[in-house]
Amino acid sequence: MVESLSFFLELFLHTLTYWWVIVPTVFLGLIVGGIPGFSAANTIIILMPLTLAMEVETGLIFMVTLYSSARMGAGIPAILVNIPGTAGAAATPLDGYPMTRAGKGQQALAMSFVASSLGGLITTVIALAAMPILARVGFYMHSVEMIVVMLFGISLIASIAAEDMLKGLIAGFFGLMIGNIGTDVVYATPRATFGFLELYDGVPLIPALVGLFAVSEAFLIIEKKSILTDSGRAAMLRSSWAATFEGVRMALSRWWHIVWTSLIGLVIGVIPGAGASIASFVAYQQSRAFSKTPELYGTGHPEGLIAPESANNGVTSGTLVPLLVIGIPGGATAAIMLVVMQYHGINFGPTLFEDQPEIGYGMFMAMAVTYMLMFLTILPMSRYMSRVTMVPTLYLAPMIISFTLVGAFVPREYMFDMYLALGFGVIGYIARRTGYHVAAILIGVILGPLLEIYFLRALKKSEGDIMVLFSSNIGNTLWVLLVLSIVLPIWLGRRKARRAAARS
């Protein structure tokens, strides 16, 4: 699996000649990523006849580009209108939207584009270099280790609920309880389905996302003429290209933050079954935990925006590793890529890099080139995209409601899912009006069922012995890190407060 530098250079230049596929696909990906329900996976499925008809290399570059750009696209509505395009961008609005409301939408978008592109590019290069090692990560992550990874994400509930811990925990545990709706994973016993067959598979994520974020947001923003604050509107009217460059500068000055949070994404991405949502929650939580200014998170703090965006793009390159090296897709989109490539007679696994290195390495190269071209094409658009926030809410709110509700219908094509989104919209509206964090509910809905699966697997294997949770070295190391990441920031914060009090 070792190729010469000239091979990679040649491959890079060859991939660049496919700019005519990459650039239009970037725009397609940004659109489908930005609308809840239209993920990259759905779009590749919809366009599968086209993909199958394409020549292998073109189809491969098309899919990789769509995958990467949809990931970046999901962050755009999250920043501008507080509506994540996918669950992977659910942590993005925590700090992205407050920046927008303050009239810094353009800077926030530019920061997000830099963090996504750089995070994606760095992790692609690392994945390319460390593929054999990374491919083995999945083998070491069993149920016990995955439980701790999930708890890293869930501990974010406590972080974002710092203002009123009790309310935050209620929201989080309510979400976890909702996430447990559906049949249990061992005996398929239906639980709390209200008699609806549509809930037997559990609560679908897109309707929950649409309701909690989009519908509730639409009903709230109509109170004002614009989603911007008065000072934010004045800042937006004054903004120029300089704001884009300021965003780029703000992101680049935090390059180390981009590197380490994207690495979290890469490592979580290579674990089959984990995904961008877990990675972005964990990255946000870790970023906040080790920040010198944790109190600024949730108020429009640049690092709170960079962390989830770098991490969820790190996942994109991570999911390719198990797919290419051992033939196990790390997520839904990777699984569809596997099907399309197998149709073309390409078999994934270690032999791919010996028999067809231009395909194996080509997928990573396509991703690297995509991130470069994507950054160059999308960055100038940040100024115009941020103008969406100037649209009066009387037009914006109905558009958000109609297009996101239909988006809730798309993944499963059940009318039920539109009603479900409406129901979650009511919960989200009540939660927001009464001071409960909808992101905490969503974290519970997303991670609840995953946590249960791994928990039950661990218990089944150990025949009900709860001590199995502390039975592995890697798991125990992760437990220690989890405890440290929760306790250390509290201890450091108290020490800082004590010193400040002593000085004054």
Add this chain to the structure above:
Amino acid sequence: MSEHSEKPVRQAGGELVIPVVAIAFSIYFFSTILESPWTAQVSAFLIGGILIALCIGFIVRTALAVSAGSASLGFGNLIRREDWRSGRIGLLGATVGYVVLIDWGGFTLTTFLFLAISMAILSRGRRLGLIALVSAAMALSGWALFILAFDTRFPRGWFEAAMAMVLANG
């Protein structure tokens, strides 16, 4: 009680809605798994138990605040007269109508009607010409992108059927 006091107090009634719903939902959840195998129960009882304890804690905290006079059981932070004036109730009605009718009317027509009606409600009947134009443009753009280009299985009605026939016949 405290709504008539001079000093404005926290309207805590609305804050109790989520905990009360959470408790009711947890009890319902438990009722569906009483006869189930332990694998279906363990996670739900653990999470639901903690959730109920947290909610009771919150209710007790609120009761103490109400008895101390720093909060009232009013719902002012949830339901206000402003909701009628801002068009929120009208928008809610239009949204429910949209979800109910889209299966029958199809995406394009129902979206156009929903956008036009809800924008008219929010603008209090002003700029109707512009609203009709924006609504038509958005609904047709959605049709062109999602149905014509992507062939997504959006709910389809007579407009989509008519356009499919028109396009099929060149």
